[in-house]
Amino acid sequence: MIATAFIASSLVPMETEEAQIARGLRRRDPELLDALIEQYQHRLLRYLVHLTGNRAVAEDLFQEVWIRVLEKGHLYDGRNRFVTWLMSIGHNVAIDYLRKRCPESLDEMRDPDEGAPFEPPAHGPSPYDEAAAHQQQERFNEALQQVPALFREVLVLRFQEQMKLEEIAKLIHIPLATVKTRIYRGVQALRPLIKGAAQ
């Protein structure tokens, strides 16, 4: 919403937010970029962490993505949602990285020492509940890393980013049917985990 506030205060009011972002990116407006980084920081990092399975790598890629947003900003036409375009850049940067690191399989890119790459959730009314939730979260995170990256990616986009199936297809450059198949298989792969969480 910071970017929205920035845009509302500085640009033509009749334009859509996306068009204003596109205009700002063409100008390489540093204020706008700062605001966008603030606004989309958590969503982008979450996506990259899930895609790579490694927080340190995801943080490096996070910076790379924003550098690419700066350099390729003129390519964003403002017709699609900015977040979709941003995530597609994140996807490309991550895939480039994964290909370079392990061309044989994107799913092999996992550091075994990185047992719990995610931060624990900050909820739970009592220390016991908090510890239990933490443990469950860690188990979930570890188990999630066992799900192939291809499935993990679509699950994150669908559930955390609340993206439409068509948006996901456009973002990852795959057919809609493939998106559905991957979500279906991803949910199936998570089933043991879901059962574990329910117990």
Added chain:
Amino acid sequence: MTNHDHERAVDLIMQRGTEDVVAADLRWLESHLEDCADCAQFASDFDNAGRLLRATAITATPTLVAATQARVRARAMYLAEQRSRMVLIAISFCLGAMSSAVSAFLWWRFGSWVAERFGWSAAIVQPGIMLALLLPALVIAGLMLAFPHPVLEERFITAWARERGGDNQ
């Protein structure tokens, strides 16, 4: 119940919540889920997977955000500098081209004057003067072609390949 019904149910399960699903389709889905255990199981797994995924808390640290903003700003400054340098190069090139054209015209007229003054053939003097002017550049170009500088060439090719690689990404 056909395969088509199951496929439709799975599609609707995936769409509801984020996409506009018609009320009639939702009613159909509910009735289908009451009758089909497999689809009901998938719907339950789907909702639970969503709940679990949304519960994972991953946040960017202020340090990361600040470092990214600083890096982006530095890169933006570099690109702006590069752009202004390119503008200067373009202006210099245009001015150079214009002055070369004016010089060539004046040297041509000078050749005509010399030919007239000394009674020589203008058809020889004028091209001769132009050739004399161009000769140093032609000699240098010939020498560079005959003896290419390997280091320079390698650097040029590397830079070109990197640029092409960047474009393709």
